[in-house]
Amino acid sequence: MKKSFALIGLIALVSILPLAAQIIPEDPFFGGLHRQGSQLITINVGAGIPLFIVPDSPTPGDPNPLSIGASLNIGYQYFVRNKFSIGGALSGAYNSTIGGRNLFLAPLSFRTGYWFGKGSIEASLGGDIGLVIMRLSGNGVISPFLKAGGGAYFQITNAWSLGGQAFWWFIPEIHFGTESAYTRYGNFLELSLGAVYHF
Amino acid sequence: MKLQRRNSLFPIMAALALFAMMAAFYSCDNTFHVFDDIQTEVKQVGTDIFKNATVKALGDDGTNYYAAMAKAWYRPIAGGDWKVLPIAGDADYESYSLVSDGSGAVYAVLTKSGSPAIYKGTAAGTTWTPLTLGSLDGLYLDELYFSNATLFALAHSGTGNAIKYSLHHSDGTAAFATTTLTNLATPLIGIGHDGVNYLVATSTKVYKAVAKTGPWTEDTPPGDKIFGGIAADHANDIHLSTQDGYLYTWDGAAWSAVKTIKAKQILGMLAEVETTPGSAVYRLLVAHANNGYYEYDGVAAIEGDDSGTAFGPPTSAYTTTIYGKTVLAVHSSSVASGVDEILIGLASQGSSTGYALYSNKYVSGAWSGWSAE
Numbered sequence: 411m412k413k414s415f416a417l418i419g420l421i422a423l424v425s426i427l428p429l430a431a432q433i434i435p436e437d438p439f440f441g442g443l444h445r446q447g448s449q450l451i452t453i454n455v456g457a458g459i460p461l462f463i464v465p466d467s468p469t470p471g472d473p474n475p476l477s478i479g480a481s482l483n484i485g486y487q488y489f490v491r492n493k494f495s496i497g498g499a500l501s502g503a504y505n506s507t508i509g510g511r512n513l514f515l516a517p518l519s520f521r522t523g524y525w526f527g528k529g530s531i532e533a534s535l536g537g538d539i540g541l542v543i544m545r546l547s548g549n550g551v552i553s554p555f556l557k558a559g560g561g562a563y564f565q566i567t568n569a570w571s572l573g574g575q576a577f578w579w580f581i582p583e584i585h586f587g588t589e590s591a592y593t594r595y596g597n598f599l600e601l602s603l604g605a606v607y608h609f
Numbered sequence: 610m611k612l613q614r615r616n617s618l619f620p621i622m623a624a625l626a627l628f629a630m631m632a633a634f635y636s637c638d639n640t641f642h643v644f645d646d647i648q649t650e651v652k653q654v655g656t657d658i659f660k661n662a663t664v665k666a667l668g669d670d671g672t673n674y675y676a677a678m679a680k681a682w683y684r685p686i687a688g689g690d691w692k693v694l695p696i697a698g699d700a701d702y703e704s705y706s707l708v709s710d711g712s713g714a715v716y717a718v719l720t721k722s723g724s725p726a727i728y729k730g731t732a733a734g735t736t737w738t739p740l741t742l743g744s745l746d747g748l749y750l751d752e753l754y755f756s757n758a759t760l761f762a763l764a765h766s767g768t769g770n771a772i773k774y775s776l777h778h779s780d781g782t783a784a785f786a787t788t789t790l791t792n793l794a795t796p797l798i799g800i801g802h803d804g805v806n807y808l809v810a811t812s813t814k815v816y817k818a819v820a821k822t823g824p825w826t827e828d829t830p831p832g833d834k835i836f837g838g839i840a841a842d843h844a845n846d847i848h849l850s851t852q853d854g855y856l857y858t859w860d861g862a863a864w865s866a867v868k869t870i871k872a873k874q875i876l877g878m879l880a881e882v883e884t885t886p887g888s889a890v891y892r893l894l895v896a897h898a899n900n901g902y903y904e905y906d907g908v909a910a911i912e913g914d915d916s917g918t919a920f921g922p923p924t925s926a927y928t929t930t931i932y933g934k935t936v937l938a939v940h941s942s943s944v945a946s947g948v949d950e951i952l953i954g955l956a957s958q959g960s961s962t963g964y965a966l967y968s969n970k971y972v973s974g975a976w977s978g979w980s981a982e
Contacts, residue, residue, distance in 0.1 A: 473648045509650040509929030547928040549641040594644030
């Protein structure tokens, strides 16, 4: 557990350091990389932290018997306007349960982003909406999926930047009719290190 | 700094997304409740000896449960720890098969110093008497079965392709004697008695005899199936599972038409369990390859974590214990025990987190759900 928290702390630190360190005058479109028509691919690997799972009427102590797991994220974005991008992302995450099972999450989402930069640092804020495939004990469920957050990256070449991102995952697992009592809302935090490739 | 512009990847991404969505919809079942299932989980803390182990057979004598797991293990039905069972004052043996007769006796196959033996245990497992091997002398002992007040022993001779199996019987006191069921190329998978006939099955054939000694005649249901398990129920019907997902039922005179448990699924051993003690309502638990069991009520089969399960709610009590494992033995506690409990023995799981033995107790009008022993 201590190692997990240490790793999360490292990821968080790397994620915010670039934002704090810069005093270089802003380039409005980050050397053209955030101009309309530009494209980028992001790849992130990190921790998937289960925050809480609640029913429609949450009560204190709703159990969340998941442990910290891992997350992977691959995304593509296209700048439809200067600084504004749309795209998609395919993610994956897994967490183990106290019963020894593994929960796998595979969201497929539409993404919008706002990108900005200063000097060698670029950052983004954005959100995703899509569907997530959840698998547990061989059973699969598809649920809506939302996530919001941002990232910051340090530019190391014209095309590549390295950094990290933090996103809140919100998964409403909604059931209807006689099964509506099984509706739950899962909340996870993705903290990850990653790279951005501009082209 | 300016990079060369390339064509948008949107069409490719859209196509990939569409493909992924179709695959996802095909593979998902939205009647399952992921987060609720997780929230009802209970950490399973069992006895270390059952971690990543195999419990091959189970029984009880009204006072103790017994489990065959390399040695014979026992614990009081009223509660307590599992311990190695000393047999005739000796715990230095190997045991791989045991049965109980439902009347207070337990029979166990042992190997001591390389020599096989069969012991009968009485007086709550405190008195163990060796049975005279008789016709089993010089043979390799494979399994014990108890049916219609008769103790049967499967044994074989030879090695490799020359192995020949034979069935022997005893009343639990007298020396074993051979039946006429000999020279079988494959082992038996079980024995049932319909009130008149004994039915025994190999993986491909079923043999029938009125007398335990024979003569045995073949009475295999049609269909050229490979069989997985055979067991009699409370009405003396005999059920036979197949390794492609079907079930035949013998009603004392003929085999039924084939019934579907789950097509194309490998089925194994069978056991009948009363859904609620005293209700005279039963279900068959049918082992499903390495994926736990199906519950079959005579009309439809469901998986152990499906809605409508008789023994598994909440579903996580099944999915964290039995699901993903091979069921080898199911044992309902005997009436004499005064306890309504089911034990289930599993094959080795290949992980250090799974257990080989779980129990499910009926208390306060409901099954407790499976929990590690």
